[in-house]
Structure formats: C-alpha cells, structure tokens
Amino acid sequence: MVRYGIIGCGHIAKKHVEAIRAVDGAQLVAVCDTDPGRMEAFLEEGVEGYTDSADLVSRSDLDVVNICTPSGLHPDLTVQAAEAGKHVLVEKPMALTMAEADRMIQACADNGVKLSVVHPNRFRPAIRELKKRLERGAFGKISHANATLRWNRNQSYYDQAPWRGTQAMDGGVLMNQAIHNLDLLLWTAGDVEEVASYQATRLRNIEAEDTSVSIVKFKNGALGVIEAAVTLYPRNLEESLSLFGETGTAVIGGPTANWIKTWKFADLTDEEAEEAIRQVEADPFGMPGHQCLIQDMTEAVRTGGEPMVTGEDGRRALGLVVACQTAAERGEPVSMDEVLKGGGCQ
Missing domain, CATH: 3.40.50.720 (NAD(P)-binding Rossmann-like Domain)
Structure with missing residues (x-):
C-alpha cells in the first residue's frame, strides 16, 4: 500500500x-x-x-x-x-x-x-490520440501550432481568496490557467527556441496579467501562437490545441480541450477520421487526469x-511561461535557452 x-x-x-x-x-x-x-x-x-x-x-x-x-x-x-x-x-x-x-x-x-x-491534460483521450499521430509521423513537417485559452474568471473569483491574482502566489493567466495548455504545446510541437509576447491586465482588478498573446519559434523551425485570457464574457469559451503539418491538420478543442474538432491526415480516409472522432466523443474525458x-x-x-510527468517536465512548462513574461517585460524576443538556464523574470 x-x-x-x-x-x-x-x-x-x-x-x-x-x-x-x-x-x-x-x-x-x-x-x-x-x-x-x-x-x-x-x-x-x-x-x-x-x-x-x-x-x-x-x-x-x-x-x-x-x-x-x-x-x-x-x-x-x-x-x-x-x-x-x-x-x-x-x-x-x-x-x-x-x-x-x-x-x-x-x-x-x-x-x-x-x-x-x-x-x-496529457491523459485526455483526444490528446493521447494526437500524441500517437505525432509519434507515427502522420503530420509530416509541422508548419505551426496554436495554444488557445479563452476562459472566464470574473472578479468574484479573484476576490474569494487574497492570494488569487497576485504575483507572489498566483502568477497570472499563463501561470495559473494556461500552463496546462502550454505543457501540451511543448509535449506535442516540441521545444521552443524564442518567444515574443505582449501581456496586459485589462478587466480584472489584480496584480498579474489577465490577457496574454505570444508568438513562439520552435527549435524545429515551426512557429506558434499562444493566446490566453480570463476575460471572456460571460463564461469559458474555448481551450484548444491546434497542429498544422504538411500531411496532417488537427484541432483539439471545446470549452476544455477534450474534443476532436478537426482530424485530417493523408494516411486516413474520411471514414477513418470520422471513426476516430466518434471514439473520442464516446468518452471524451476518460479516466480523470x-x-x-x-x-x-x-x-x-x-x-x-x-x-510519467517529471519535475523536469514541470520545469519546461514553467520556463515557457517565464519566457513569455520576460519577453513582455523587456519588449523584445527572449531566448528560451536563456530562461531555462535561469535568466529572465525571477
């Protein structure tokens, strides 16, 4: 035991x-x-x-x-x-x-x-299927990838506890809400080379950012966009992960990234793709993560x-958040290697 x-x-x-x-x-x-x-x-x-x-x-x-x-x-x-x-x-x-x-x-x-x-979120059925497709090379060369979080955390959410929305205990939308999606982005699209970012506190009365938009360049040459916000009215709209390659297009989405929205691959017929979508829809949540x-x-x-998810994995996702924060603070692109070596916002 x-x-x-x-x-x-x-x-x-x-x-x-x-x-x-x-x-x-x-x-x-x-x-x-x-x-x-x-x-x-x-x-x-x-x-x-x-x-x-x-x-x-x-x-x-x-x-x-x-x-x-x-x-x-x-x-x-x-x-x-x-x-x-x-x-x-x-x-x-x-x-x-x-x-x-x-x-x-x-x-x-x-x-x-x-x-x-x-x-x-790595254990969600749709994400597991996406990972299998990647490991089989079904996308070919990846051109770009998007991680999107469009959620609502209203002011009453932040007022429930004094630590929420603070820099010292919460860290903002990327750190507290979107980091799961960033972990998936790294797990599927690969390691990041460089990040440029804008962040703002637009609607919530908090210390940290409530809205963030970043552009990333992956070490494999692919590009990516990270959009994260807790300002959506009136409720959560979307959490999605999208990958685009020379022989495959996939979008995992919904209010939470549990459903296959697009599933197109050169090595699958339309009927095979539809069957994969149906299998996930039959049990989109699977065993709780x-x-x-x-x-x-x-x-x-x-x-x-x-x-399966090590401290180094957690560090990698944290590093991407810190890179976005650092790039926004400096107003210029930031090297991911610099951040992973301990540079950037601390």
Missing part, C-alpha cells in the same frame, strides 16, 4: 482525494491545512489532520506528499517533504520562478525521492521507476 498525505485542503484537494480513493494500492492517511475548518470534509476513519506541515511529513508511514496549496508555497513545502524522505506530487505550476523549480528538483534528487507535477497521476505515482513508488 502506498500511503498519501495532502497539504492544502482547498478546492483542488478534492480531486486528489477522489483520485487516491479510486486507485488500488493507494491510501489517504493524512491531510494538513493551517485552517482546521478546511480539513473537516477530509477527516474520516484512518485519515489524520494536521495544522503544521512538518508534523505531517514526519510520519514514518507516509510515502507521498501531495502539495495542493497556493502556487507560491510549493517550493518550500516540496523541499520540506523531500528532506523528510517523502516522494512529492505537486500541483501546477510547480513554482513561480526557475530558481525555485531548480531548488525543488535538486532537493528531491539529493534525497532520492520522486517528483511529479500535476499536468493531467488526477487519477491517472496517482496511479502512475503509486506504480513508480512500487517499482522504483520514474513518474
């Missing part, structure tokens, strides 16, 4: 609890929050509550710590868990700066524990293998 403890009992922690309960061989044994009232919904037989994270990570029977706090708290809690010999599954973004991400990765390496970052991650971490702990 792989035993889990959760630090941070806010909204996202509920998904972690449901996922742990659904995975054979995983067991929730502890939760922690500085507000005892937030823990009440999670306390049941066999689950102990703590208000100090140091007490939770010191448990000898604990294997994995799931970090579900505001983003700015992730680094210190990850290091604390790693130094206590616990594996770590940390919510996105893993950190708000490259230096903090590196500190987390190093702490886990120094203490011989695993680090996985919550990027559950958090459950996939818990299942994966449980197996990694048992076998000694590496998680």
Whole structure:
C-alpha cells in the first residue's frame, strides 16, 4: 500500500482525494491545512489532520506528499517533504520562478525521492490520440501550432481568496490557467527556441496579467501562437490545441480541450477520421487526469521507476511561461535557452 498525505485542503484537494480513493494500492492517511475548518470534509476513519506541515511529513508511514496549496508555497513545502524522505506530487505550476523549480528538483534528487507535477491534460483521450499521430509521423513537417485559452474568471473569483491574482502566489493567466495548455504545446510541437509576447491586465482588478498573446519559434523551425485570457464574457469559451503539418491538420478543442474538432491526415480516409472522432466523443474525458497521476505515482513508488510527468517536465512548462513574461517585460524576443538556464523574470 502506498500511503498519501495532502497539504492544502482547498478546492483542488478534492480531486486528489477522489483520485487516491479510486486507485488500488493507494491510501489517504493524512491531510494538513493551517485552517482546521478546511480539513473537516477530509477527516474520516484512518485519515489524520494536521495544522503544521512538518508534523505531517514526519510520519514514518507516509510515502507521498501531495502539495495542493497556493502556487507560491510549493517550493518550500516540496523541499520540506523531500528532506523528510517523502516522494512529492505537486500541483501546477510547480513554482513561480526557475530558481525555485531548480531548488525543488535538486532537493528531491539529493534525497532520492520522486517528483511529479500535476499536468493531467496529457491523459485526455483526444490528446493521447494526437500524441500517437505525432509519434507515427502522420503530420509530416509541422508548419505551426496554436495554444488557445479563452476562459472566464470574473472578479468574484479573484476576490474569494487574497492570494488569487497576485504575483507572489498566483502568477497570472499563463501561470495559473494556461500552463496546462502550454505543457501540451511543448509535449506535442516540441521545444521552443524564442518567444515574443505582449501581456496586459485589462478587466480584472489584480496584480498579474489577465490577457496574454505570444508568438513562439520552435527549435524545429515551426512557429506558434499562444493566446490566453480570463476575460471572456460571460463564461469559458474555448481551450484548444491546434497542429498544422504538411500531411496532417488537427484541432483539439471545446470549452476544455477534450474534443476532436478537426482530424485530417493523408494516411486516413474520411471514414477513418470520422471513426476516430466518434471514439473520442464516446468518452471524451476518460479516466480523470488526477487519477491517472496517482496511479502512475503509486506504480513508480512500487517499482522504483520514474513518474510519467517529471519535475523536469514541470520545469519546461514553467520556463515557457517565464519566457513569455520576460519577453513582455523587456519588449523584445527572449531566448528560451536563456530562461531555462535561469535568466529572465525571477
């Protein structure tokens, strides 16, 4: 049995609890929050509550710590868990700066524990099908790719908690909402070479940006556009990932990127393409992404293998966000290599 403890009992922690309960061989044994009232919904037989994270990570029977706090708290809690010999599954973004991400990765390496970052969208059926097509070379040479997030987070959302919308704990639309889509962009279109970006705080009364538009150049020569905003009226409109190549065109979209909107390939007939779309539409959500991650971490702990979404993967997605922020701040294109080496906004 792989035993889990959760630090941070806010909204996202509920998904972690449901996922742990659904995975054979995983067991929730502890939760922690500085507000005892937030823990009440999670306390049941066999689950102990703590208000100090140091007490939770010191448990000898604990294997994995799931970090579900505001983003700015992730680094210190990850290091604390790693130094206590616990594996770590940390919510996105893993950190708000490259230096903090590196500190987390190093702490886990120094203490011989695993680090996985919550990027559950990789497990969506439509995204998995897209990845298979890429691995088979069905797109040929990629010309360009788009990652689009057009969502609504109204002012009442930001007013619910004092950390939301701040630079220190939230990080803005790219960091807090669009980073999942950026992870998918990197996972499918490849590593980025250079970024140019504009960002603005147009409609929300927050410190961080609520709107961002960036142009990226990939190392393979392809171009890309990243559009992200939480200003859409009156509700979420679209989350999409689009890839365009010499022998293939694919758009995964909908309010969340769960549905195949366009699926055209030189090696598929129209009937075969339609069948692929129907198969995804029959179960567009599949196994919940958090459950996939818990299942994966449980197996990694048992076998000694590496998680499917590693700390380095989380760092790569964070790096693209930091590159966009840095390019917007400087008003000029930014080298991705510079950012990944620790340059850029910190």
